[in-house]
Amino acid sequence: xxxxxxxxxxxxxxxxxxxxxxxxxxxxxxxxxxxxxxxxxxxxxxxxxxxxxxxxxxxxxxxxxxxxxxxxxxxxxxxxxxxxxxxxxxxxxxxxxxxxxxxxxxxxxxxxxxxxxxxxxxxxxxxxxxxxxxxxxxxxxxxxxxxxxxxxxxxxxxxxxxxxxxxxxxxxxxxxxxxxxxxxxxxxxxxxxxxxxxxxxxxxxxxxxxxxxxxxxxxxxxxxxxxxxxxxxxxxxxxxxxxxxxxxxxxxxxxxxxxxxxxxxxxxxxxxxxxxxxxxxxxxxxxxxxxxxxxxxxxxxxxxxxxxxxxxxxxxxxxxxxxxxxxxxxxxxxxxxxxxxxxxxxxxxxxxxxxxxxxxxxxxxxxxxxxxxxxxxxxxxxxxxxxxxxxxxxxxxxxxxxxxxxxxxxxxxxxxxxxxxxxxxxxxxxxxxxxxxxxxxxxxxxxxxxxxxxxxxxxxxxxxxxxxxxxxxxxxxxxxxxxxxxxxxxxxxxxxxxxxxxxxxxxxxxxxxxxxxxxxxxxxxxxxxxxxxxxxxxxxxxxxxxxxxxxxxxxxxxxxxxxxxxxxxxxxxxxxxxxxxxxxxxxxxxxxxxxxxxxxxxxxxxxxxxxxxxxxxxxxxxxxxxxxxxxxxxxxxxxxxxxxxxxxxxxxxxxxxxxxxxxxxxxxxxxxxxxxxxx
Numbered sequence: 001x002x003x004x005x006x007x008x009x010x011x012x013x014x015x016x017x018x019x020x021x022x023x024x025x026x027x028x029x030x031x032x033x034x035x036x037x038x039x040x041x042x043x044x045x046x047x048x049x050x051x052x053x054x055x056x057x058x059x060x061x062x063x064x065x066x067x068x069x070x071x072x073x074x075x076x077x078x079x080x081x082x083x084x085x086x087x088x089x090x091x092x093x094x095x096x097x098x099x100x101x102x103x104x105x106x107x108x109x110x111x112x113x114x115x116x117x118x119x120x121x122x123x124x125x126x127x128x129x130x131x132x133x134x135x136x137x138x139x140x141x142x143x144x145x146x147x148x149x150x151x152x153x154x155x156x157x158x159x160x161x162x163x164x165x166x167x168x169x170x171x172x173x174x175x176x177x178x179x180x181x182x183x184x185x186x187x188x189x190x191x192x193x194x195x196x197x198x199x200x201x202x203x204x205x206x207x208x209x210x211x212x213x214x215x216x217x218x219x220x221x222x223x224x225x226x227x228x229x230x231x232x233x234x235x236x237x238x239x240x241x242x243x244x245x246x247x248x249x250x251x252x253x254x255x256x257x258x259x260x261x262x263x264x265x266x267x268x269x270x271x272x273x274x275x276x277x278x279x280x281x282x283x284x285x286x287x288x289x290x291x292x293x294x295x296x297x298x299x300x301x302x303x304x305x306x307x308x309x310x311x312x313x314x315x316x317x318x319x320x321x322x323x324x325x326x327x328x329x330x331x332x333x334x335x336x337x338x339x340x341x342x343x344x345x346x347x348x349x350x351x352x353x354x355x356x357x358x359x360x361x362x363x364x365x366x367x368x369x370x371x372x373x374x375x376x377x378x379x380x381x382x383x384x385x386x387x388x389x390x391x392x393x394x395x396x397x398x399x400x401x402x403x404x405x406x407x408x409x410x411x412x413x414x415x416x417x418x419x420x421x422x423x424x425x426x427x428x429x430x431x432x433x434x435x436x437x438x439x440x441x442x443x444x445x446x447x448x449x450x451x452x453x454x455x456x457x458x459x460x461x462x463x464x465x466x467x468x469x470x471x472x473x474x475x476x477x478x479x480x481x482x483x484x485x486x487x488x489x490x491x492x493x494x495x496x497x498x499x500x501x502x503x504x505x506x507x508x509x510x511x512x513x514x515x516x517x518x519x520x521x522x523x524x525x526x527x528x529x530x531x532x533x534x535x536x537x538x539x540x541x542x543x544x545x546x547x548x549x550x551x552x553x554x555x556x557x558x559x560x561x562x563x564x565x566x567x568x569x570x571x572x573x574x575x576x577x578x579x580x581x582x583x584x585x586x587x588x589x590x591x592x593x594x595x596x597x598x599x600x601x602x603x604x605x606x607x608x609x610x611x612x613x614x615x616x617x618x619x620x621x622x623x624x625x626x627x628x629x630x631x632x633x634x635x636x637x638x639x640x641x642x643x644x645x646x647x648x649x650x651x652x653x654x655x656x657x658x659x660x661x662x663x664x665x666x667x668x669x670x671x672x673x674x675x676x677x678x679x
Contacts, residue, residue, distance in 0.1 A: 010110060015039060015049075017106035018062075024054040038139060046074055048135050051103055058120070059128050061135055064107060065094075065115035076498050078117055079538065081138040082131065114180060156187045157419065163196060164426030166458040167203055169465035170633025170662070172654030174458040175200055194219045195228045202231035203632050204654060205640025207239040211262075220263045225389040226272050229265035231637070233277035236260065238641035241283060242276075242614075248313040254287045267293070271300045272391070275309045275613070276638050283314060291321045298322065369396050370424075370431075374409050377420035385423070393427050400436040407440035418448050429465050433634045434585050437473040442466050443483070450486050455494040460502045461657045465633060468509055468658070477516035484520045491527040497538040503528045504543065505659025507550045512588050512660075525554035533558045542668040545600055546661055575671050579605035581621050581650070583643060584631035584663055585612070592660040593629075597667060604671075614642030622646035627670035633658035 019025060019032045026032055031050065039047050047064040065074040075094070095118040097104035107116050119135075121127045159182050167175040179196055182188060194215060201210040210216075210232065220232065240260065244252035257280070266284035273281065278301065285293040298318065301307045307315070366380075367373050367387040376384030387393075399406065413421060425445060432438060448454075449463050470483065487506070495503045507528045515521050529551050536544055544560075551558045580597070584590050590608040597604050607621045612635075622628065622643045628650045632640055644652055653670040655662040 011039065014106055014110040017109075018049050018051075018103055020102070020106075022051075022053070022102040024052045025050050027052075027054070038136075046077070046139065048139055050132065060118050060120045061131060062103075062107060063117040063119065063135065064111045065117075074115075074117065077138055078119065078135075079498055081134045081141075082119060112180075112184075114176065156182070156185065157423070159185070160188075160196075161423045161425065162456070162458045162462070164423070165429065165462040166426075167200060168426035168429040168633070169461045170631050170635075170658040171458060171461035171656050172204060172630075172632060173656040174461050175203075178458050190215075191219060191222055191224075195224055198224075198228050198231045202227075202234055202637050203635070203640065205238070205630075205632075205637055205642070205644040207235035207637075207641050207645060210235040211239055211260075217262050220265060225391075226268075227389075227391050229268060230273050230277045232262070233264065233266070233273065233280040234637040234641060236264065237276040237280050238637065238645050241280060242642075242645070245279070245283075245311045245313060248311075250283070250286070250313050250317050253283060253314075257283055258287060269300065270297050271304065272394070274636065274638065275306065276641075278306075279310060279314065282310070282318060286314070286317050286321060289321060291323070294318050294322050367392060370399055370402055371405050371409055373424060374406060374421060377423055378413060378417035381420055384420075388423065388427060391427075393431060398436060399428060399431045399438045399441060403438040403440050406438065407444055410441065410444040415452075418452070421445075422448070425462060425466075429462075429469070430634060432469055437469050439470050439473040439475060439479075442470045443479075446470060446483065447486070450490055453493065455490070457499065457502070457656075460494060460499060464502060464505050464509070465658060467506065468513075471509060471513040474514045475516075480515075481517045481520045484517070484524045488520075488524045488527045491524075491531070495528060495531045497532065497535045500532050500539055500543055500547070501661045501665050502657060502659075503532060504547055504550060504661035505657050507547075507554065508589075508592065508660040511550065511553050512592070522555060525550070525556045526558065529554075529556055529558045533560060536561060540665075540668070542596075542600065542664055543661065546596055546664055549596065549599075575601050575674065576603040577605070578626045578671060578674055579607065579624060580627040580629065580667055580671060581625040581643070581647070582606060582608045582629050582663060582667060583610070583635075583639070584608075584655075584658065585610050585634055586631070586658060589631065589658065589660045589663055593663045593667060596660070596664055601671070609639075609643070611639055612636060613638040614646075618642060619646045622650070623648075625650045626674055627667070628652045629655060629663055629667040629670055631655040631658050631663045631666075 015036050019036070035049055039049065049062045049064070050059070051062060052059050063074060063078060094114045095116055097108050097116060099105050099108055119131065121131045159178060163175055163178045163182065166178060179193075179200060182196070183193055194213065197213065198210060198216075198219070201207075201213075213219075216232070219228070236257070240256045241253040244250070244256065264280070264284065266281040268281065270278040270281050278297070282294065282297050285297065298307065301310070310318075366383060367376055370393065373384055373387060373393065376387070410421060422445075428438075428441070428445070432442075446463065446466050449459065449466070454463065467483070467487070471480075475483070491503075507525055510521050510525060529547060532539065532547050533551075536547075539547065548560050551560065582590055582593055587610050590610060594606045594608055597606050607625065609618050609621060611618050618639075619642070623646050625647060626649075628643060628647045630640055630643065630652065632654060651670040651673050653666040655666040
């Protein structure tokens with residue numbers, strides 16, 4: 001561990017800048033000098049520095065982790081020593097620092113990205129002193145502990161599988177934590193690390209941040225996997241060309257597209273792209289007046305019944321360039337009533353189809369189904385990994401259609417083969433979405449997770465998604481009872497105040513799912529909620545109130561103390577009249593969270609959305625919201641990107657999971673931020 005002593009020039013530069021312009025703590029030299037001394041003499045894994053801004057009487061404590069890989073542990077320490085008792089909202093996620101702010105800039109230059117926490121409290125002097133005292137106790141405790149590794153190193157392959165799985169399951173914060181751990185642990189190239197960042201930003205809909213990534217042009221020049229190419233084109237669509245296309249201004253869209261100084265992957269087979277990426281590729285072909293490429297692209301979309309997804313204005317330009325000689329029309333009945341030129345162009349179509357570039361062609365002969373892929377992960381990991389990196393599975397029959405066959409294959413796997421099988425869990429979750437279930441396959445993964453103690457925060461987010469998919473199949477009483485008993489037996493290993501939201505997501509799913517065995521549901525509910533009752537004072541307000549609500553709905557014997565708001569908590573009345581947009585593909589979760597928000601916050605205005613693509617009504621909701629909370633499980637950039645691009649004035653937060661408790665927590669973080677802002 002790094003030894004930050006007085007002679008360390010980086011630390012001295014941080015202290016000089018931190019206690020300089022923008023920090024009025026210097027009005028109390030004794031306080032500033034005391035924290036400088038603590039920073040120089042203590043363990044660098046957890047530096048604490050106070051900041052005060054006199055003009056708005058704002059006090060906060062900066063807690064700086066040694067690295068992003070240690071951010072999870074530091075967050076858990078803050079939750080244990082501070083929690084909601086001494087902070088404004090009990091938030092324990094790393095802060096987004098502003099490089100334009102002199103103090104934030106000093107920290108950014110010193111610390112790892114996303115490894116700094118900013119803890120705020122109210123203007124009450126006693127609360128500020130209590131916050132400082134609690135953090136000083138944390139500092140002393142950390143320094144007194146025996147020297148040890150902060151985390152058990154996990155193989156890179158397992159971390160990569162966890163990243164993909166938690167990203168698909170909607171774990172926004174958890175995917176960032178795993179990504180930071182991968183970066184800190186090493187063993188991965190900078191290019192491959194960039195691929196992971198791009199995939200995550202695409203899922204969250206953060207288009208502008210993706211396009212501003214350092215080195216993005218070099219990543220694109222190295223022929224990245226298909227999902228990375230598609231993600232970049234998705235970002236270009238949202239941030240650059242979507243608005244003019246909505247206004248039927250193709251010329252302006254072309255002008256904006258041509259202003260991008262990136263080697264965009266617009267010459268690929270758009271059959272592997274979603275609508276947003278395909279639109280950008282076709283717009284680029286219109287700009288270079290490439291009628292041959294447009295014929296190929298139109299044929300691909302026509303074969304998959306996707307021509308109607310194109311913006312009307314773009315379709316007209318394509319029609320003018322391609323011309324009637326190509327034999328394609330924009331009518332809805334092309335296949336049933338082909339024009340004479342279409343009927344006479346069978347040979348031409350075959351030539352066009354043969355000339356299409358295919359990124360998956362080299363892989364399709366070896367891997368043509370989920371069964372092939374699972375066997376490949378056990379027998380030929382490099383080849384299977386390549387197939388996965390290009391999302392070849394999107395062209396295969398659904399997992400639900402081959403459930404029994406896949407479960408049979410998984411039943412032959414040994415421990416080593418299962419390590420390989422976990423690499424596909426993210427794709428499995430994405431493939432099933434919210435509409436299908438493959439109970440036998442999913443049950444095999446759940447059994448593996450419990451057998452191998454996959455109980456990290458990321459693993460638990462994945463496990464919760466798998467359990468939701470399994471329960472969606474309405475299993476018979478015996479199977480239901482067996483699963484819940486296995487989950488109940490595991491609770492002692494992971495349920496705690498730090499995993500409270502995940503535990504409540506599990507409990508909430510018991511309410512939402514069919515129940516063929518009330519006694520077993522009751523037993524699991526008690527196992528999930530009782531540890532939270534024992535430490536209820538460490539839970540934030542919304543989490544505690546939702547836990548009490550679930551306990552009542554599930555009929556548990558857990559008796560809760562009456563909730564007493566901490567003196568430094570923002571009053572709920574400050575949120576009256578505020579509006580929030582909730583987004584999730586799970587309509588039951590949307591309903592639950594909407595009702596809960598309206599129950600605990602007077603006069604809150606809640607709107608919900610579960611759309612897969614943007615449209616005028618969703619745009620209006622995003623523009624009118626003061627806050628937005630997004631659950632990204634199985635969501636596409638077409639929805640999340642559309643919302644974030646139109647919610648410029650709102651505080652946007654992401655759920656770390658797909659359950660009601662996760663979305664409620666994200667909503668309350670956003671709303672508490674609004675409530676703590678000066679009017």
